[in-house]
Amino acid sequence: MSYTETDKRAINTIRLLAIDAITRSNSGHAGAPMGLAPLAHILFTRITNFNPREPKWINRDRFVLSNGHACMLQYALLHLSGYDVSMEDLKRFRSLDSKTPGHPEPHATPGVEVTTGPLGQGFANAIGLAVAEKHLAAEFNQPGFDIIDNHVYCIFGDGCAMEGVASEAASAAGHLRLNNLIAFYDNNKITIDGSTSCAFTEDVAKRFQAYGWHTEVIEDADHDLQEIEAAIRRAHKVTDKPCLISLKTTIGFGFKRQGTGGVHSGPLAVDDIKALKITAGFDPEQTFVVPEDVEELYQKRAQEGIQKHKQWDDLLAQYSQKHTSAGSDLYRRIAGLLPEGLQKVLPTYSSIDKAIATRQTSGNVLNALQAVLPELLGGSADLTPSNNTRWPSAIDFQPPSIHLGDGNFGGRYIHYGVREHAMAAMMNGVAAYGTLIPTGGTFFNFTSYASGAIRLSALSRVRVIYIATHDSIGLGEDGPTHQPVETLAHFRAVPNLMVWRPADGNETSAAYYLAITSMETPSMMVLSRQNLPQLGNSTVEKAMRGGYVAADVEDGKARITLVSTGSEFCLCIDAALILRNEHGIQARVVSLPCWDVFDRQDKEYRMGVLPDGIPCLSVEVLSTYGWERYSHEQFGLNRFGASGAYKDVYKKFEFIPEGVVKRALATVEYYKDWPPRSPVSRAFQQWNET
């Protein structure tokens, strides 16, 4: 079907909506929307299937704008396509609490799939969306029932192309042969520093070929609509590779300074905008205009999408009659419900159970959960045997065409490779797809590599679970390059992220239960390499409050509270014994595995755990940074660790019962005449609403 004057007008409508919104807010990036309007118009009017009235339809095509600063492009298309994004919303671009924030956020705007803007993230999210689709298709589709068969379309720019997270994800996508993915490279040769010739002169298409991608190049993507569409149709026919379509576009197309760094962002000249409107056949005095024929064209496409969704609903109903169990499972997962009785399968432990590392108790919970939670999609960044992330019966997620063991797309275990950042960003994409709960492992220290994506898990409110083993100097010989120090502080400070450092098996089970049942919050499990005793003092229920009194003493007798997490908890139990037996000092012991969850308990409960008048000493073998929130004195590690057998390293830094006792005595002495308030008693509420 050829392109008409209406199509051209539509492309200019998109451009002018972007310009008008950016001019009104006096902020934003006009350059990329100008160059990308032709592609975006083709996608939304001829390629992607979606229902603007039900933006969460599971089998919709996914559209990701990885160069999120170009978001006025996306907002204009959502408006035209009939999503709940009004002209008023466009006029409020980049203003407080609008539906059109400075970069795309799914919880702000219907039709936005993932949070983009931090460069490279959206691209890697798209790989995750494609993984989810492949997996669900393999899990659910049956002859005659292609329940899941959507595509993922992603636009990315030079910035994304340079970011390591995108490189990692592109390599993974090539390995996984994700032919349901088409990525468009906006090859406009301009970044903030000017021409890409100053820093980025590689051959991008050849690089993607090396990853195993099919590639196409569009020489004139400003004008050649037919060829753009033809390339997409060719890409649809590729059976075993993701596709890169590289488009030579002109940044700021239509402006006087088109094709230069001057139009990437920043203010637009009034006369330039006027000239552009006149050339495009628009009234230069009017703003926010959608010509009638353009509106009709987009409405027609929206109706087609609504129709397709309806047909799909019918197909799913038939499917579900024929494949009852799978059908009801899919309905449940689409509705965001969990199977009944999850809590019952959680492993529990008592003090007679043997000492094992929390990375092992984590493996135990995962194995128990996967049996009843088909939506659990496991994985690791090449540390599978160390992270204990792969349950014994797991089948690998692999493209069936490479015949690797039992691996197929129905497999629920992903080998992400040594690609922590891409793993996290892909997990965000998998979770955003819906009906799946991704888990992914690495060493705790290397979650830092992924922090750009992990903060977006929290900001995007997706339920992903990071499994971070080897959580401290307790990993021993690998030494300070692998021993986290600042890492707990780093992630505890991220809003809407549950960071757990369980002390034993019961606390580990509690951590996973809350992680699975918290629909809009990611979690991080910080786990020991070394064995830890199962404590008589813990239960799953107690741990689910984030913090609890594990060993109390008679009212009024306590001289100190020892508070700790993870591997140092048993150290505190031992120290409390010594304090009582050798020094006649009664010590309470508190376990605080998840600060975020503890903070959400009512004040009475928290004051009961950390009462007024008793000095509190925290014990944790990482940076003490932040512990002043829950303790008056801190015993920790405010330096880098050391390489050696873990017991030697612990001893070097006095993380032995005697080291705790020494500091507890100093604390008791110091506070005896000036008893402190509870650290959780405060003058005003210090947490803003999230």
Place this chain on the structure above:
Amino acid sequence: MSYTETDKRAINTIRLLAIDAITRSNSGHAGAPMGLAPLAHILFTRITNFNPREPKWINRDRFVLSNGHACMLQYALLHLSGYDVSMEDLKRFRSLDSKTPGHPEPHATPGVEVTTGPLGQGFANAIGLAVAEKHLAAEFNQPGFDIIDNHVYCIFGDGCAMEGVASEAASAAGHLRLNNLIAFYDNNKITIDGSTSCAFTEDVAKRFQAYGWHTEVIEDADHDLQEIEAAIRRAHKVTDKPCLISLKTTIGFGFKRQGTGGVHSGPLAVDDIKALKITAGFDPEQTFVVPEDVEELYQKRAQEGIQKHKQWDDLLAQYSQKHTSAGSDLYRRIAGLLPEGLQKVLPTYSSIDKAIATRQTSGNVLNALQAVLPELLGGSADLTPSNNTRWPSAIDFQPPSIHLGDGNFGGRYIHYGVREHAMAAMMNGVAAYGTLIPTGGTFFNFTSYASGAIRLSALSRVRVIYIATHDSIGLGEDGPTHQPVETLAHFRAVPNLMVWRPADGNETSAAYYLAITSMETPSMMVLSRQNLPQLGNSTVEKAMRGGYVAADVEDGKARITLVSTGSEFCLCIDAALILRNEHGIQARVVSLPCWDVFDRQDKEYRMGVLPDGIPCLSVEVLSTYGWERYSHEQFGLNRFGASGAYKDVYKKFEFIPEGVVKRALATVEYYKDWPPRSPVSRAFQQWNET
């Protein structure tokens, strides 16, 4: 020159030293050293120039083992080559406080250039080392005086090849045409999860070609010593590209399970070792053996290096007679000295100066410093105009062969591209080279992308300066994807990293002065996008203590201390006025731009700034996490930000004088009957020695 039985014996000696050390410590990775011993032997006996007695000789060749877990390979070579790494040191492999830690660390081991182990870092460090060499050669070499002409050799494995940081750095190296760099890819097809076929099936050589590298493939690097050497010699002749030599090696070469995941790490079988020793012609009952001819071969090579260094010393002496100014500058920089009178060039401000953003005061200091500090090497990750990192007279660091404007290798400004992680890792390499001080800019929020490398700046004790602008919700419209919240907590918790958030120009000057003069500590400048007033209360000298009283009140009258940093400092000054005028409450105001520096002041000083008995309220528009160390109550942002004009966003979260006043009143009320101790008064010293 052909290879003899002695060479073969030497290669087996390296392998067996690795095996013996790993067996003795019962920890370590034997797989890679077995496969890489032939290459390493060739490098250290025929290729690299070094002086084992003076490992810091500036023109030595640099050797980087990016797959740092294979470090017994490097330790064995350092021992054989005559560095101060004794057989006893090898026997103490991976034991506490030894010279042979679990991964290579330059401050632990003579001859180790950079800290490696976190995968991908060493590779990117090597690019930085090559950049430094190119720059110094361009700066100092003169006809007849090739003062600087070393090469950089780097070995990396599959893990490094998968990491994004290495991909970014490889792309940058290709752009920069660093023909002084040869990287060896240990293509052994094995990672921790098993065969690379499970996750990594791309064509690595083709990818590097796409980046603009010259590539060579060695089909049998277990045996074909001649071909390895020939490939290196060919690489030396390439004039305009970095070189990748891909070596097909056998992991765990010689073991029964060679070529499988089973030999990557973990315990070695006793009979397997015995068999290996017998096959190699060694006594199976002996350990830590160096045959005499092997020792001689390595000693001879060491003598050649010592000789070369001597000749170089003579050359430099002649150079310095002919080019006196350049010569004395180079001598100064090699000695690690700074020019005299640095402090005099620092810009100072008074309250009549106009309000400008600290990203601009930062630009002012940089411009002043660069004029007297030729070792300053600037740059940005594609945010040059936003970061204000490029001084007006700067010339770009670019390969002269691409004829880009005035750019040449003598240029002191690097366009790193949108590659934050590689930038930081390359800066670590530049600093490790010596005689240079790298600075690099990005948005504060995207320093997270680089955190894997930034923690290594601190651990490696290198003087690098991160310039992190757009430091909070104060950046406004770009919204929560770009607004840091947890980021200050994250980096403040890193040991040996000075994190500055200056409130005005004087504090910015102090920050840079301490950054430049702290030889073993990296710094991070956290800077505002929005304009801030120049404060009458600040001076460079006061700020150099990390924290100081900016507005005091009469003794005994103060009811509250307001403590803050950066853009919230002037808010506190305004709030203090309102408190006095409208509520009759006297408030002290404290500025705390660098916690790390403040913590190093004596206790008396710190107690003077934050005294006993006066409640203290901190005000900072990021996570309050960690502020309990310096305040009793905290006003901050414990959620993600919002997109909108920055004044609207500040107002939304009550970051206006009235918002501070409200919380100050609540604080005064709360503590009136239970006056608190100073937050810096503690029962015991909580900082371990670093």
